[in-house]
Amino acid sequence: MSMSAQARPSVPLRLTRRGRIAVVCTIALVLLAGFMVGARHRARATSGGDQGPAPVGESVIVGPHDTLWGIAVRSRPEVDPRITVQRMIDLNALSSAVVNPGQKVYIPSR
Structure with missing residues (x-):
């Protein structure tokens, strides 16, 4: 059998240090954007203050x-x-x- 017909063993995904930093920064930016949208929504809902x-x-x-x-x-x-x-x-x-x-x-x- 040829090499392409055989099942290749799966290799676990490994990230370099740069890749891990990129993943962490992306997740942090998504969370920050979510918090900002939530804060803006709460600010609009409570724009009347405590009155x-x-x-x-x-x-x-x-x-x-x-x-x-x-x-x-x-x-x-x-x-x-x-x-x-x-x-x-x-x-x-x-x-x-x-x-x-x-x-x-x-x-x-x-």
């Missing part, structure tokens, strides 16, 4: 030309719109003041 959940008033569906400023002025005309807009950003965990048509936005209670 508990913000009081939610009503919700509105954003129209085609609506902005947070316009919604704030319509919903709470007696309050400075800057305060209402910031509270809406915090309450809805928005990254900016940009909203899209059809999006549900919670308005802070009075």
